[in-house]
Amino acid sequence: MGNFFDKTVDRKNTFSLKWDCCEARFGKADILPMWVADMDFQSPPEVIEAIIRRAEHGVFGYTEVSEKLSDALISWIERRNNWTIDRRWVLHSPGVVTSINTSILAFTEVGDKILIQTPVYYPFYSSINDNGRQLVVNSLKNNNGYYEIDFEDLEKKLAEDVKMMIFCSPHNPIGRVWKKDELDQVAALCLKYNVLLISDEIHSDLVFKEYKHIPIASLSQETLNHSVTLISPTKTFNLAGLSHSSVIIPNLELKRKFKDTLAKTGAGMLNIFGLEAAEAAYTRCEGWLKDLILYLESNLETLTQYFEKNVPGIKVIRPEATYLAWLDCSALPVPAEKLKAFFTFKAGVGMNDGITFGKEGYGFQRINFACPRTLLMEGLQKIEKAIAKL
Numbered sequence: 001m002g003n004f005f006d007k008t009v010d011r012k013n014t015f016s017l018k019w020d021c022c023e024a025r026f027g028k029a030d031i032l033p034m035w036v037a038d039m040d041f042q043s044p045p046e047v048i049e050a051i052i053r054r055a056e057h058g059v060f061g062y063t064e065v066s067e068k069l070s071d072a073l074i075s076w077i078e079r080r081n082n083w084t085i086d087r088r089w090v091l092h093s094p095g096v097v098t099s100i101n102t103s104i105l106a107f108t109e110v111g112d113k114i115l116i117q118t119p120v121y122y123p124f125y126s127s128i129n130d131n132g133r134q135l136v137v138n139s140l141k142n143n144n145g146y147y148e149i150d151f152e153d154l155e156k157k158l159a160e161d162v163k164m165m166i167f168c169s170p171h172n173p174i175g176r177v178w179k180k181d182e183l184d185q186v187a188a189l190c191l192k193y194n195v196l197l198i199s200d201e202i203h204s205d206l207v208f209k210e211y212k213h214i215p216i217a218s219l220s221q222e223t224l225n226h227s228v229t230l231i232s233p234t235k236t237f238n239l240a241g242l243s244h245s246s247v248i249i250p251n252l253e254l255k256r257k258f259k260d261t262l263a264k265t266g267a268g269m270l271n272i273f274g275l276e277a278a279e280a281a282y283t284r285c286e287g288w289l290k291d292l293i294l295y296l297e298s299n300l301e302t303l304t305q306y307f308e309k310n311v312p313g314i315k316v317i318r319p320e321a322t323y324l325a326w327l328d329c330s331a332l333p334v335p336a337e338k339l340k341a342f343f344t345f346k347a348g349v350g351m352n353d354g355i356t357f358g359k360e361g362y363g364f365q366r367i368n369f370a371c372p373r374t375l376l377m378e379g380l381q382k383i384e385k386a387i388a389k390l
């Protein structure tokens with residue numbers, strides 16, 4: 001049997017944002033989509049079986065989360081991150097972005113300042129702006145392709161009456177897995193200035209071998225009480241269309257507020273297939289994840305070597321986690337504002353334009369390499385050909 005992840009699955013006409021919306025998003029239908037963060041692989045067979053079993057049951061009424069699912073999640077985090085969670089701290093929601101918006105509504109007021117570290121996943125901006133809160137930006141420092149936190153600037157900004165920090169760990173799009181001393185400093189500053197820490201850890205299961213994810217809440221009792229951790233099986237097991245995520249809030253007063261606010265939005269009811277899939281994933285799919293990470297590591301190696309050898313104008317900022325690589329295209333003879341059009345119309349490849357992640361993304365593109373090797377190679381060759389013609 002060949003490698004599970006080598007199998008190409010036709011995703012066209014499947015309500016796929018990545019594959020069916022290229023005309024609307026890029027102005028060209030016939031491109032190879034290497035953008036939005038889902039994978040072109042099938043989910044683990046155990047997840048598919050659980051969904052089929054549930055579909056065959058044939059009754060799809062209102063849902064309630066069972067303790068079995070919370071326990072599966074707790075055991076997963078204990079095994080993978082060595083963090084012991086009390087079942088009373090756990091809630092579930094239809095998505096991490098829903099949980100970010102809910103946190104903003106529950107824990108801040110209109111006009112309050114919220115800090116993010118840029119470049120960053122673009123809904124961080126819209127969640128703050130759309131809810132009428134003030135955006136405060138702490139730019140990450142790009143030290144010759146290695147991104148670090150500017151702690152001096154972070155302290156200065158947090159001291160200016162910031163109420164909440166939305167932290168991305170591991171970080172999308174620059175792919176850092178924050179080290180213990182970096183996490184310690186972020187946590188200490190948030191505690192010092194009484195800033196509530198919302199830690200988006202959706203990418204925390206997809207960490208490459210030399211690195212280790214540490215949940216920031218697990219650093220100390222104080223951080224535990226002063227943080228909300230957002231996690232989800234959707235990136236890890238490719239379940240984004242099933243709308244499921246979890247929220248860990250050890251401070252029970254904060255948890256109550258979050259729960260009440262989520263209920264007010266009416267978005268608290270969970271998808272029956274998301275629940276089945278999450279439980280199967282957390283209890284039966286660790287081996288699959290191990291194989292997935294090996295495959296992603298080897299795709300990353302292929303991508304990095306290919307650009308080094310054939311397209312030296314593109315520098316890969318090597319991610320320590322996730323299947324998204326941040327490409328520095330500033331050495332190409334294409335103006336930054338024309339990069340997206342160049343890759344779309346000249347190469348026929350759709351990537352995320354760096355500028356959507358913040359001004360620091362000017363001259364960058366984000367490529368999604370979670371696809372079978374044949375598709376990856378097709379995309380890389382298309383890019384190489386278009387650049388050769390410049």
Ligand SMILES: Cc1ncc(COP(=O)(O)O)c(C=O)c1O
Nearest residue numbers: 037095096097098121172202245
């Ligand atoms: C950092 C980060 N948070 C949240 C999400 C989306 O989460 P959800 O689909 O659960 O709203 C993504 C998806 O790319 C992401 O990269």
